Amino acid sequence: MIQLDPDIDISLLPISAASSAEDSPRQHRLPTTRTLEHFFALAQTTVRLKGQVSVLLTTDPAIRRLNRQFRGKNKATDVLSFPSEGAFPGLPASQQMAGDLAISIPTALKQAIGQGHSLSTEVKVLLLHGLLHLAGYDHETDTGQMARRERLLRAKLGLPQGLIERVAKGAGNREQGSGVAGSVKSTRASAPASQSLKTPAKSKRP
Numbered sequence: 001m002i003q004l005d006p007d008i009d010i011s012l013l014p015i016s017a018a019s020s021a022e023d024s025p026r027q028h029r030l031p032t033t034r035t036l037e038h039f040f041a042l043a044q045t046t047v048r049l050k051g052q053v054s055v056l057l058t059t060d061p062a063i064r065r066l067n068r069q070f071r072g073k074n075k076a077t078d079v080l081s082f083p084s085e086g087a088f089p090g091l092p093a094s095q096q097m098a099g100d101l102a103i104s105i106p107t108a109l110k111q112a113i114g115q116g117h118s119l120s121t122e123v124k125v126l127l128l129h130g131l132l133h134l135a136g137y138d139h140e141t142d143t144g145q146m147a148r149r150e151r152l153l154r155a156k157l158g159l160p161q162g163l164i165e166r167v168a169k170g171a172g173n174r175e176q177g178s179g180v181a182g183s184v185k186s187t188r189a190s191a192p193a194s195q196s197l198k199t200p201a202k203s204k205r206p
Contacts, residue, residue, distance in 0.1 A: 002033050002040065005058035008105055028112070030057070030105060031120035036127070039157075043128050046153050049135045051084070051098030055127070063104040078107045078163070079126040081133035101130040117160055128153060129163050139164050 008030070036055075044053065060076040068074045070082070082100040103126050105119075112122035129150065137146035147164040154162055 001052075002036050002055040002057065004030075004033065005056060005062060007059050007062065008057065027118040028109060029119060031123065035120065036123065039124050040127055043124070043131055043153075043157060046156055047128070047131045047135050049098055049131055051096040053098050053131070053134065054100045055130075056100070056102045057105050057123070058102055060104050060106045063102055063107070066102055076104055076107055078111060079103045079130045081130045083134050083136075099134040101127065101134070103127070103130070115160065115166075121160065124157070125154075125159050125162060128157065128159065 040053075040055065063080060064074065064076040066080055067077050070080070080102045082102075084097045084099045103123060105123075108122045108126060109119050112119045115122065132146055132150055132153075137149060139146040147162075147168075150162045150164060154160070
């Protein structure tokens with residue numbers, strides 16, 4: 001399920017002064033939930049991740065709070081992953097909770113402009129990256145497995161350069177202070193990311 005933070009006002013999202021005059025406003029619009037859910041279902045199947053995933057499209061201040069709360073990093077980022085810590089007995093795999101994702105739309109827009117593609121494309125890149133984290137990949141600790149997997153799946157899904165490659169090549173137009181998307185390790189909140197914006201978790205989920 002994809003949820004939109006009510007604090008997002010797409011008409012107020014900043015447009016970089018470096019963007020060209022030919023940029024179409026359509027490129028900087030948030031895609032519809034239906035469009036994203038269609039892509040998300042395809043991406044999740046491609047990643048081979050079973051279970052349900054909750055996605056929150058949110059703001060820089062909100063994702064900064066989550067990043068500070070769960071990773072100890074007091075800065076905005078593009079996407080955070082909150083893997084589930086375990087299965088619920090008796091539930092089939094399709095009904096288990098695989099985890100939550102939170103994506104900052106303002107940061108995604110800045111990165112889209114820096115990469116010369118649409119906001120829709122950037123959000124899809126972030127969704128794929130987040131799904132890989134939920135599937136157990138971690139570019140911060142592995143020896144390139146996630147980067148190789150992401151590159152293969154991006155080709156299948158028709159997506160451009162991914163986050164790991166951008167950092168490796170020094171590419172992109174990432175906001176100063178924002179970092180490579182990360183996964184919250186072994187600390188999934190007692191409430192999903194969408195609820196954590198309002199009610200910080202006080203304990204780890206058993």
